[in-house]
Amino acid sequence: MTVLPNNLVFRSITGPEELELFNRLPYVQNDELADDLARGRRRPSWMWMALDGDRLLARLSWWCRPQDDAPFLLDLIDVDDSAHDVDRCAVAEQLLRTANAALFPDGVPVAQGTPPPEFLRFVPADWRADESTRRMVEDRVRAVERSGAVPLVERLRYEWFAGYPVPRPSDRLRFRGIESTEDILGLMARALDGTLDAHDRLDLQERSAEEVAAANFADEFANYDTPRTWWRVATLPDGEPVGFVIPARNAYHPIIAYIAVLPEHRGHGYIDDLLAEGTRVLAEEGVPNIRAATDVGNVPMAKAFERAGYDTISAVVNLTWEK
Structure with missing residues (x-):
């Protein structure tokens, strides 16, 4: 050879x-x-x-x-x-x-x-x-x-198509829009406590949760040209935030850009309600499909996509160069 x-x-x-x-x-x-x-x-x-x-x-x-x-x-x-x-x-x-x-x-x-x-x-x-x-x-x-690169994470990619049943949130939660950039940044920082996302865990080794949330927002979410009125915060009936979901569209597809349950409310199945609400928002906009992804290690999120009727379309292998 x-x-x-x-x-x-x-x-x-x-x-x-x-x-x-x-x-x-x-x-x-x-x-x-x-x-x-x-x-x-x-x-x-x-x-x-x-x-x-x-x-x-x-x-x-x-x-x-x-x-x-x-x-x-x-x-x-x-x-x-x-x-x-x-x-x-x-x-x-x-x-x-x-x-x-x-x-x-x-x-x-x-x-x-x-x-x-x-x-x-x-x-x-x-x-x-x-x-x-x-x-x-x-x-x-x-x-x-x-x-010189080293493995970082493997992710799973999902897709929901128009014509599939639209999941509906339960009546346990209420949904509101974001009140301000500071509102969503605060929730993003809180959601990083105990996160299963490999990229965020790597970033948290060197920066505070507030710094990571601000960087994530500036690098991605601040640049979407779809309406921020699509973004939803889930609360208990008394107004206490439970989590949030960011439906959006990137350069290629409508997406569930970010979804998270706050640490003190995990383990109650609220992720299903959040995903249902994000899917509903995009479905009512008439999108033909919705893309989403999560780390292989984030089993609760992967199972939520499956329960909501999303198809597994591929995996993604990520490698990075160490700092």
């Missing part, structure tokens, strides 16, 4: 005109790439290929949110799984190292010296059950690990 062909070329795409070449390797996101480029969520200099003559052996791409000036995620690394004459992991690893060196010559993506953007990969929910699928996922993960 040849580890790396002698004439292997690593380079970024020249522009949208090379998307057909870039998309020769199949992946669930291929249909989104043209729009991502047009809207600035991807840039040609962030989309790299490993070429053996006219043969595409590997590719990668970073992605960003509208408010970002630098890559936010490394969300696409692919290799040609039919290429048995080369070390596919070695090709993907070298592609990542070459692209990193070109894009981040100082070794970091931004001036503040933060680690490289997190890596994620959409995979089948049962990807370990099939040998060929497992090998495909492990090849890509191994290439990223060889560049």
Whole structure:
């Protein structure tokens, strides 16, 4: 087996005109790439290929949110799984190292010296059950690990479709809108106590709950252009907050962006009421579908999605570079 062909070329795409070449390797996101480029969520200099003559052996791409000036995620690394004459992991690893060196010559993506953007990969929910699928996922993960990344978390993705029964909250709770940014920030900070979310747990190692909540809000929720009147706070009949749910729409789909029960009210099944209310809000807006996700380790949330009639559509493998 040849580890790396002698004439292997690593380079970024020249522009949208090379998307057909870039998309020769199949992946669930291929249909989104043209729009991502047009809207600035991807840039040609962030989309790299490993070429053996006219043969595409590997590719990668970073992605960003509208408010970002630098890559936010490394969300696409692919290799040609039919290429048995080369070390596919070695090709993907070298592609990542070459692209990193070109894009981040100082070794970091931004001036503040933060680690490289997190890596994620959409995979089948049962990807370990099939040998060929497992090998495909492990090849890509191994290439990223060889560049210094470590596993962070695996998540499950869910989807509800219009036409499915709309879950209804029980009569145990009342729902109100948010009163102010300070109102939702306070609830978000309280909900971080005992959180099962791996990203939040990692952030809480270095920052207070109030700081993590503020950063989460500024990085994501403050940037949604859907109405904040969709956001709902659940209370007991006497007005005491129990939790909250943030229905919204990101750049691709209507979503349940955030859902949480406050620590003192956990264990009573209120998560079902919150999810039902968030689903109802979006369903009444006439959305065709609703996406959501949770960590594999967050079993209560996963079971709530299943009870509410959400389908499990895939898993997501996340790796990160240690600070």
